[in-house]
Amino acid sequence: MISFIITTIICFITYLLLTTGSGSFLGLWSIEEILIGLILSLITGFITHGLFVKNNMRMANPMRWIYFIGYLIGPFFVSLAKANIDVAYRVITGKIKPGIVKIKPDLKTDLGITMLANSITLTPGTLSVDIDETTNELYIHWINVDEDALKKKPVDCKYICGNFPKWIRRIAE
Amino acid sequence: MLDMILTSIIYLLLAIGVFFNLLAGIGLLRFPDVYTRLHAGTKCTTFGSIFIIGSVILIGLKTWYLGDVNGSVLTIHSAVALIAILLTNPTGAHAIARAAHRSGVMPENAVIDELQIKGKKQKKTEKKETEDHT
Structure with missing residues (x-):
């Protein structure tokens, strides 16, 4: 579960970094980009959490x-x-x-x-x-x-x- | 005044970056074999790209500061490109060097080649094993 949350959050931050300048929310993002980014990072986190975090929290x-x-x-x-x-x-x-x-x-x-x-x-x-x-x-x-x-x-x-x-x-x- | 200083810093960074990338090109032509050419091809291009991307980031920050949001796109995307270059450039060089050594390209005028010694030992043990099986 915790590996799923970490992967999702990192995916979401990466998506936000790559889509700055798309709208006016906080001066940088549009609402559509944030929604789509959230959905996509949830899917990505669900699929890849076993690959990204390998059962130890050394790097946390x-x-x-x-x-x-x-x-x-x-x-x-x-x-x-x-x-x-x-x-x-x-x-x-x-x-x-x-x-x-x-x-x-x-x-x-x-x-x-x-x-x-x-x-x-x-x-x-x-x-x-x-x-x-x-x-x-x-x-x-x-x-x-x-x-x-x-x-x-x-x-x-x-x-x-x-x-x-x-x-x-x-x-x- | 401040604008002029910033512009000259940007040009200076670009010049340093281009100089090191040029050096990588000359190195590729001058060195004798694949390994030494990889030396020039990885170190100099990485270092040169750091400076070129540094100047692009400065341009992006300047546009962002002047009120254009597109400056943030320029800044962040080039920073991500820099991270990708730092990670993949040495890995690619390692893959090429390994493939070259495995396919029998030996370093020219080598003083010592411990990998070749290890390879010969491995071949001997493999031969022994196959002989034992037969």
């Missing part, structure tokens, strides 16, 4: 969302900017030393691994290629392999993604 904690926004604005955006300067440097000079390495980030949930893989792709010099689903190990294509990092296997996370696993553990686990 607002602290996790505050951490998530802090993570997006702080370390994530900084390393995205660094990544672009890095790629610009490599595009102009053509200095590359590629290789595929394995890391073991010790995250357990699907959401956490997805977030880490996406963050790794968008941060300096690294691109996630494959995942071992039984052990949650990631295979990373590294554009400029550091010889020091190869001495220990699997490669230490700090060379690839800094302290991202710590942040993601706080957000998603």
